[in-house]
Amino acid sequence: MTPLRDRLGPIGARLRPGAGGTLRAFLAWWAQALASWLPAAWRQALGMDRGRLLLHVDGDDLTLRLHRGGGITDLGTVPGLAPETDLAGLATPATDPLARLLKPRVAELPRWLFLPAASALRRRLVLPAAAADRLRDVVGFEIDRQTPFAPADVAFDARVLGRRESDGQLDVELVAVPRSAITPQTAALGPLASTLAGIDVAAADGAPLGVNLLAPADRHRHRDPWRTWNAVLAAVAVLACGLMLWQVLQNRRAAADAFEQQIAAQAQAGRRAAAARQQLNSLVAGQAFLDRARAERPVAVEVIDELARRLPDETYLEKLSIEGQRLMLIGLSNEAAALVGRLQGSALWRSPALAGALQPDPASGRDRFTLTAELVPPTPVPAPAAPRPATEAADADASR
Incomplete structure (x- = not known):
């Protein structure tokens, strides 16, 4: 199992469905994971890795060590430790004995009693993943079977070593220390015993195991500055x-x-453009209609000119009407009966005929006539052929 899986195993066990995991555990793990990416100096400056003060009682001497960032630093040794003298007379029980020995920043750190490795009894257990949320309570029922002591005679705690991939169960280590081995050391600390936040045990390499043998009710809560x-x-x-x-x-x-x-501005401009386009289309359509209408019948000037050349000089027109394709002439003439023959053969109209009988006009001595004809649409003139390029003309001449 990889170190990363070892670290994620306890959290994974807590967050599994049905394992009773809490949001607080996940947030704490998440905050520690994010803080691990920061440099050690930044974590200390932000208060994320304040560390703890380890107190090790060795006979009449008290050794002070700083545990921070996974490393341990020796701060010094207080000689001549005796309960009767209240830590060599440095302070009374009502005051903090270490306030005069350490810097305020170090004196405010949580204090832990650090026990040697030989004083602890360690046993490996396999527990269900659901036990991760109440691990201390669960292993309390295993003390009678795993140790020769009763639960009331030992201070104990447990830590998760990892999770098995096969069945998801937890590998747990039970750490128990007889109270008979702890009582003399807490008595030697005197007033410092009431300031302990926990009791940890050294591993084989001297590093702390990461357990807290002190009962939760007896732990001193340090205010985080x-x-x-x-x-x-x-x-x-x-x-x-x-x-x-x-x-x-x-x-x-x-x-x-x-x-x-x-x-909105573009839409208004678009509406104006659409209206202008519609107006232009209407104009184009009207012009096209006029062009078609003009192409369907001869020009009135040409019709009048053709009539002037074909009608005799003694013929007078009172009305000339062009309605659509119909041409109507009303007038007076000495040769009214011959007008139809004179109008025959024109390219501008066809089928000339008198409409009604001729009526003599006593005032002028001429006959009043009404003549109609059907206008003929002009023949479209073919568009001139486009001139050929010089190269094509040269090729055609060469072929001839």
């Missing part, structure tokens, strides 16, 4: 995030309004 600042920074971050989202929303609204105005 960064809690207020963290709350303020979190509030500022939430406020800044809200302002950012509001500003983004306002920007989107302004952009939407500007886009809507632009669309």
Whole structure:
């Protein structure tokens, strides 16, 4: 099993369906995972890796060590430790004995009693994954079977070593220390015993195992000096995030309004262009209609000119009407009966005929006539052929 899987195994067991995992456990693991990407100096500055102060009692001496970032640093040894003297007379029981020995930043760290590896009894257990949420309570029922002590005679804790891939069960290690081995050391600490946040045991290599043998009710809760600042920074971050989202929303609204105005302006221009196009289409259609109508009958000037050449000089026209394809002439003439023959053979009209009988006009001595004819559409003139390019003309001459 890889180290990454070892670290994710406990969290995976807690977050499995039915394992009773909590959101707080996931958030704590997530925050630790994010903090692990930051440099150690940044984590310390942000209060994410404050560390802890390890107290190791060796006879009459008290050794102080700083455990931070996975490493242990020796701070010094207080000689002549005795309960009767309240830590060599450095302070009374009502005060903090280590306040004068350590810097305030170190003195405020959580204090842990650090026991040697030989004082602990360790047993490996296999438990269901559902036991991860209440691991301490579950292993408490295994003390009678795994150790020669009763649960009341030992201080114990358990840690998750990993999770099996085959069945998903947890590999757990039970760590138990007889209270008879802890009581003399807590008594030697004197007033410092009430300030302990936990009791840890050294591993074979001297590093802490990462367990807390101290009962939860006896653990001293240290106030985190960064809690207020963290709350303020979190509030500022939430406020800044809200302002950012509001500003983004306002920007989107302004952009939407500007886009809507632009669309309205373009739509108005489009409507004007559509109206102009419709007007142009109407004009083109009207012009095309006039062109077709003009092409379907001769020009009136040509008709009048043709009549002037064909009608005799003693013929007078009172009315000339062109309606569609129908030509109508009303007038007076001495040769009214011969007018039909004179109008025959014209290219502008056909089928000339008198409409009704001739009526003599006593005033002029001529006959009144009404003559009709059908206009003939003019013959379209073919478009001249486009001139051939010089190269094609040269090729044609060469072929001839």
